[in-house]
Amino acid sequence: MSGLFITGTDTDCGKTTISLGLMAALQARGQRVLGMKPVASGCVLTPAGLRNPDALRLLEQGSSREPYALINPYAFAPPIAPHLAAAAVGVEITLTTIVRACRALEASADLIVVEGVGGWRVPLAPNLSVSDLAAVLERPVILVVGLKLGCINHALLTAESIQSGACHLLGWIGNQVDPGMNERDANLATLADLIDAPCLGVVPWRDGTTPEQVAEDLNLGLLLDAVQRQTAT
Numbered sequence: 001m002s003g004l005f006i007t008g009t010d011t012d013c014g015k016t017t018i019s020l021g022l023m024a025a026l027q028a029r030g031q032r033v034l035g036m037k038p039v040a041s042g043c044v045l046t047p048a049g050l051r052n053p054d055a056l057r058l059l060e061q062g063s064s065r066e067p068y069a070l071i072n073p074y075a076f077a078p079p080i081a082p083h084l085a086a087a088a089v090g091v092e093i094t095l096t097t098i099v100r101a102c103r104a105l106e107a108s109a110d111l112i113v114v115e116g117v118g119g120w121r122v123p124l125a126p127n128l129s130v131s132d133l134a135a136v137l138e139r140p141v142i143l144v145v146g147l148k149l150g151c152i153n154h155a156l157l158t159a160e161s162i163q164s165g166a167c168h169l170l171g172w173i174g175n176q177v178d179p180g181m182n183e184r185d186a187n188l189a190t191l192a193d194l195i196d197a198p199c200l201g202v203v204p205w206r207d208g209t210t211p212e213q214v215a216e217d218l219n220l221g222l223l224l225d226a227v228q229r230q231t232a233t
Contacts, residue, residue, distance in 0.1 A: 003102075003112040004170070005139035007120045007130065007162070009154035013146025014175035016054040018203065019115045021214025022142075022223075023061045026111060028215065032063040034109040037072050038098040038133065039117045039124060042079035050075040058115065061211060064108050070101045083123040093124045095136045102137060114139060120158050131165055140170040140227065142200065145191060148178035152190055159195045170226050171200040173218065179205040198222055 004022065008015045016037075023033045035058030043050040048068070055072035059065075074093050076085035086093050105112050114137060116122075116130045123129050134141055141162050145155045155172065162169045172195055174188055181187070192199050201218035203209075 002106065002110075003114060003137070003139045005114045005116065005134040005137060005141045005167070006144060007116045007134065007141055007158070008118075008144040009146050009151060009158055010119050012177065013144050014177055014203070015115050015144050016057060017209065017214060018142070018144045018173050018175055019113050020057060020061050020211035021203070021218055023058075023113050024211035025215035025218050025220045026113075027063060029220070032108070032110045033113060034062040034064065034066060034105050034111075035059070035071065035113045035115065036102060036105060037115045037117070038101070039074040039082045039093060040072050041076040041082050041085040041117070043075040043077050045077065050077060054115070058113075062109075066105060066108060070105050073097050073101045081122065082117050083125055086125065093128065095128070095133065098133060099136060119154075120161055131161065131167070135166040140168045142170050142223075143172040143195075143197075145172055145174050147174050147176040147181055147184060147187065147202075149181065152187060152194075155191055156194055159197065163196065169197045171198040171223065173200050174202040176203060176205040181205075198226060200226075 006019045026033045037055040040052035043052045059071045078085045200223050203217045
């Protein structure tokens with residue numbers, strides 16, 4: 001297993017939280033793991049340049065300290081859709097740049113956890129979307145479902161889109177983003193019945209959480225089994 005691609009039902013569903021938890025879980029098993037967020041908007045200008053808070057968290061969780069430009073090759077200041085943020089500063093997002101950065105990181109790790117931006121079909125450039133990025137990186141996909149009202153529709157549409165394309169949906173993880181969600185367990189049961197991929201864990205609402213806590217909520221054994229089955233096919 002050389003890497004995973006983490007996508008979500010929408011923005012703020014907890015992709016970074018889950019990515020960090022997966023990294024911590026794999027590191028606890030002796031893996032050298034790095035995180036990557038190829039495209040990020042909503043970055044903050046620092047003396048070192050534009051920096052994205054989520055990308056910085058992935059960098060800090062990494063098993064080795066790598067250049068920020070490899071973790072987050074495309075960083076944009078406006079908190080808007082990435083293709084709009086890129087166009088505003090005259091930049092074109094290309095797969096070549098992202099693949100080159102990912103390959104450079106692979107030299108320092110056993111596994112790269114790549115976090116997408118927004119949802120599965122978010123545009124990155126004309127005729128280019130997040131789904132194309134996952135396909136060119138050839139990573140199995142984990143879908144993060146932000147548990148809140150409306151998540152069933154978002155999750156089913158995203159899962160169907162992943163499975164209808166060139167990528168393999170390894171499984172999904174529920175992440176409770178609404179602390180007062182009604183019928184959470186019933187929603188989870190519905191998702192388990194209707195998504196043709198295993199549930200790899202459920203992360204409850206917490207007022208602040210650590211990657212190690214998230215790791216405990218994940219079924220890493222089931223994840224590794226799914227990867228092994230995919231590799232064997």
